[in-house]
Amino acid sequence: MPISIKDLPKEKYVLPGDTACPGCPENMGLRFVGMALGGKVILVIPAGCTSIIQGLAPGSGLNFPILNVPFASSDAVAAGLSAAKKILGEDAVVVAWAGDGGTADIGFATLSGSAERNDNIIHICVDNEAYMNTGIQRSSQTPLGAWTTTTVGGKKERKKDLPLIMLMHRIPYVATASVAYPIDFIEKLRKASTIRGFKYIHLHSPCPVGWRFDPMYTVTVAKLAVETGMWILFESEDSKVSISPSSRPYLDKSKRKPVKEYLSMQGRFRNVTDEVLKEIERQVDENWSTLLKLAA
Amino acid sequence: MVLKTLTGNYAVATAVKLARVKVVATYPITPQTTIVEKLAEMVETGELDAEMIRVESEYSAMAAVYGAASGGVRAFTATSSHGLLYMHEMLWWVAGSRMPLVMAVVTRSIGPPWNIWTDHSDIMGQRDAGWLITFSENSQETLDETLKLFRITEDERVYLPGIVTLDAFIMSHTSEPVDIPDQSLVDAFLPPRKQPYVFKAGDPIVMGNMPRDLKWNMMVREDMCRAMERAKRVIEEADELWGKLTGRKHGGLTDCYRCEDAKHFIVGMGAWTGDMRDAVDHLRDRFGLKVGLIKVRYFRPFPSEDLIKWLNNAMSVVVFDRSVSPGAEGPLYIETVSSLASSGVRSPVKNVLAGLAGVDLAPADISNVMLASVEEVEELGAFKQRVTWFYGGE
Numbered sequence: 001m002p003i004s005i006k007d008l009p010k011e012k013y014v015l016p017g018d019t020a021c022p023g024c025p026e027n028m029g030l031r032f033v034g035m036a037l038g039g040k041v042i043l044v045i046p047a048g049c050t051s052i053i054q055g056l057a058p059g060s061g062l063n064f065p066i067l068n069v070p071f072a073s074s075d076a077v078a079a080g081l082s083a084a085k086k087i088l089g090e091d092a093v094v095v096a097w098a099g100d101g102g103t104a105d106i107g108f109a110t111l112s113g114s115a116e117r118n119d120n121i122i123h124i125c126v127d128n129e130a131y132m133n134t135g136i137q138r139s140s141q142t143p144l145g146a147w148t149t150t151t152v153g154g155k156k157e158r159k160k161d162l163p164l165i166m167l168m169h170r171i172p173y174v175a176t177a178s179v180a181y182p183i184d185f186i187e188k189l190r191k192a193s194t195i196r197g198f199k200y201i202h203l204h205s206p207c208p209v210g211w212r213f214d215p216m217y218t219v220t221v222a223k224l225a226v227e228t229g230m231w232i233l234f235e236s237e238d239s240k241v242s243i244s245p246s247s248r249p250y251l252d253k254s255k256r257k258p259v260k261e262y263l264s265m266q267g268r269f270r271n272v273t274d275e276v277l278k279e280i281e282r283q284v285d286e287n288w289s290t291l292l293k294l295a296a
Numbered sequence: 297m298v299l300k301t302l303t304g305n306y307a308v309a310t311a312v313k314l315a316r317v318k319v320v321a322t323y324p325i326t327p328q329t330t331i332v333e334k335l336a337e338m339v340e341t342g343e344l345d346a347e348m349i350r351v352e353s354e355y356s357a358m359a360a361v362y363g364a365a366s367g368g369v370r371a372f373t374a375t376s377s378h379g380l381l382y383m384h385e386m387l388w389w390v391a392g393s394r395m396p397l398v399m400a401v402v403t404r405s406i407g408p409p410w411n412i413w414t415d416h417s418d419i420m421g422q423r424d425a426g427w428l429i430t431f432s433e434n435s436q437e438t439l440d441e442t443l444k445l446f447r448i449t450e451d452e453r454v455y456l457p458g459i460v461t462l463d464a465f466i467m468s469h470t471s472e473p474v475d476i477p478d479q480s481l482v483d484a485f486l487p488p489r490k491q492p493y494v495f496k497a498g499d500p501i502v503m504g505n506m507p508r509d510l511k512w513n514m515m516v517r518e519d520m521c522r523a524m525e526r527a528k529r530v531i532e533e534a535d536e537l538w539g540k541l542t543g544r545k546h547g548g549l550t551d552c553y554r555c556e557d558a559k560h561f562i563v564g565m566g567a568w569t570g571d572m573r574d575a576v577d578h579l580r581d582r583f584g585l586k587v588g589l590i591k592v593r594y595f596r597p598f599p600s601e602d603l604i605k606w607l608n609n610a611m612s613v614v615v616f617d618r619s620v621s622p623g624a625e626g627p628l629y630i631e632t633v634s635s636l637a638s639s640g641v642r643s644p645v646k647n648v649l650a651g652l653a654g655v656d657l658a659p660a661d662i663s664n665v666m667l668a669s670v671e672e673v674e675e676l677g678a679f680k681q682r683v684t685w686f687y688g689g690e
Contacts, residue, residue, distance in 0.1 A: 041497065052506070056506055057508060058508070058512075062500075063500050064500055065496065065497065065498075065501055066501075066503070066505070067366055068502070068504030068505055069359065069362075070359075070389050072355060073355065073385075073389075076349075076357075077359045077363035077366075079349055079360050080319060080371065081363035081364065082363075083319050083347040083349060084318070084364045084369045085497075086347070087318050087319070092497035093497070109352060109353060110353075110356050112352070114356075117350065117351075
C-alpha cells in the first residue's frame with residue numbers, strides 16, 4: 001500500500017534531549033523507524049553513535065525500549081529477546097540497530113550467525129562509512145579514496161558489499177535504504193516487519209562530521225549518492241532482487257549524475273586523484289552490473 | 297525421588313529441565329559438550345519445552361541468553377575454558393544489568409598448549425565480573441546447586457547472575473548415583489521467575505545508556521557488592537530450604553569437614569575436596585593429626601566470615617589452588633590471607649599450587665603435603681615458604 005507522509009503516525013520517537021550532532025542522519029533514521037513501526041519496536045543497540053545519541057540516563061532522548069549491549073553482540077541479544085517474546089506470546093518487532101562497525105566488522109560473525117539461523121529480527125545497519133563515534137576511523141564500509149583519521153592519504157581498499165553478502169545468506173528479506181528517501185525506507189521497514197525470519201536493511205547515512213560537509217546538506221549528499229548511482233536502492237524478497245523505484249531511473253547510465261559531483265561535496269574525498277576517481281566510476285558500473293544480473 | 301546414575305554434565309542438564317528453563321543457547325566446547333547435546337535432545341523430543349538457539353560462538357551464547365532473560369524468561373548456557381574467556385565481555389554486561397541468569401562452567405585449563413583437563417584458570421579469570429560462583433564436589437551437589445542458583449539469582453535481594461562449576465572430566469564425565477528430585481518438589485522450591493525489569497514493546501525503558509552523573513555509574517558497582525553481601529544470607533536460606541525438602545544440606549558458603557577440634561586446616565574447592573576428605577580421614581586415623589577441611593563452596597560471594605570463624609585459632613593452614621595469578625599467588629590463597637589479616641588472625645598460611653593443567657593429585661599426595669606442612673610448622677612455628685608448586689609424588 002502506498003504511504004503518504006500525511007498518513008504517518010504523529011507520535012514522536014525522537015525527543016528533545018537527544019545528543020546527536022547537527023545534521024545527524026541516525027536521528028533521521030530513528031524517526032523513520034518510529035513512523036514505520038511505532039510502539040511495536042524494541043531496539044537493541046551496540047556500541048556506536050546511537051549509544052550517545054539517545055542522551056543521558058536516567059533520561060532518554062528516544063521514545064523506544066532500548067537495550068544497550070556490547071559492540072559485537074547485538075544480533076545474538078536480539079535473537080534471545082525475540083525468542084522470549086515469542087514464548088510469552090507478546091507482539092514485538094525486535095530491531096538490532098547497529099553502525100557499520102557493529103554490523104560489517106566487529107559484529108559480523110554475530111550478524112552472519114543470526115542470519116544463517118534465520119532468527120526472527122530486523123537488523124538495520126546505519127552505515128556512515130567509518131567509525132564515527134570514536135572519531136572517524138576507517139571501516140570495511142569506508143569507500144575507496146576516502147580520508148579518515150586512519151587513512152590520511154585516502155582509503156586504499158574498496159567498500160565491502162555487505163547487502164550482497166547478506167543476500168547470499170538466502171534470508172527472507174534484504175534491502176538497501178537511504179535517509180534521503182524516507183517513504184522507501186518506511187515501506188521496506190513495514191514489509192520487513194510482516195516477514196518471519198531474519199531481515200536485513202542497510203541504511204546509507206551520510207555523516208556531516210566524518211564526511212566533511214555542512215550539516216545542512218545531509219539529505220542533499222544522501223540523494224546525490226543515489227542519483228550518481230554510488231548507492232543503489234533495492235530489495236530482495238526470498239532472493240528475488242528488484243531495484244527500488246527511486247533508483248530505477250539510474251539503470252540507464254546516462255541518467256546518472258557524475259560521480260565527481262557526489263565526491264566534490266565532501267571534504268573526505270578532497271585528495272582523490274583522477275586515477276582513483278576513474279576506479280570509483282568503474283566500481284559503480286561494476287556494482288550495477290552485478291546487481292542487475294541478480295535482478296534478472 | 298529417583299536414584300539415577302548420571303555424569304556431572306547430565307546432572308546439569310537434568311537440573312535445567314527441572315528448573316523449566318525456556319531458552320537455551322550454547323556453543324559446544326570440550327568437556328561441556330554433553331550438556332549441549334543432552335539439552336538439544338531434550339528440546340528435540342519435547343522433554344524440555346524450550347527454545348534452543350544454536351549459536352555460532354560462546355560470545356553469542358551469552359548474548360542470546362542475556363537477550364532472552366531481559367525479555368522475561370528463564371535462560372541457561374554452559375561453557376568451558378576458552379569459551380568462557382571468549383564470553384568475558386558479556387559476563388560483565390549481564391552482571392552490570394543485574395539480570396538473573398544461570399550458567400554451568402566445566403572448569404578446564406587455558407592454552408597454550410592445548411589441554412582439555414581441569415584446572416580453575418578459566419573461572420578465576422571471571423571472578424571480578426559480578427557473578428556468583430559456586431564449586432561442586434560431586435554430581436549430586438552439581439544438580440542441587442544448579443537448581444538453587446536459579447532461586448538465589450532471582451531473589452530480589454540478589455538479582456545477579458550465577459555460575460555453577462564442575463571440574464572437567466573428574467566430574468563432567470564421571471558417572472555417580474544422583475538423587476533426582478520430583479518436578480513437584482522443584483516447583484515448590486523454585487517460584488516463577490522474578491527479575492528487576494522486562495523488555496516489552498510499548499514500554500520505553502532504557503538499559504545501559506550513559507549516566508548524567510559518573511557517581512551513579514560507580515554506585516552500580518557498589519550496589520553489586522552490596523548484593524553479593526546480601527547473597528550470603530540468601531545462599532544459606534536456599535540451603536536450609538533445600539535441606540528441608542530433600543534431606544540434603546551441602547552447607548552454605550562453606551562446608552567444614554572434621555573441623556570441630558582441628559588444629560591444622562586444608563582449604564580447597566572443587567572436585568578434589570573429595571580427595572581432601574580422604575586425606576583428612578587418613579591423617580586423623582593413621583597419624584592422629586587433628587586436621588580439618590574447609591571446602592569453599594562459594595568463591596563469590598567470598599566466605600570471609602566462615603574462614604575467620606574456622607581459622608581463628610588454627611596452628612596452620614594450607615590453601616590448595618588449582619590456578620595462579622602470575623606475579624602473585626593462587627586466588628583462593630590471596631583471598632583467604634586477606635580475610636584472615638583483615639580480622640587479625642595470624643595463623644601461618646601456605647599456598648600449594650597443584651593440579652594445574654589437569655596434573656593429578658591423589659589423596660596420598662595431599663596427605664604427604666599436610667604431613668610435611670604440619671612438621672614444618674610444629675618445628676618452626678611458621679612456614680619457610682609462602683608458596684610452593686607441587687606436581688604430586690614425593
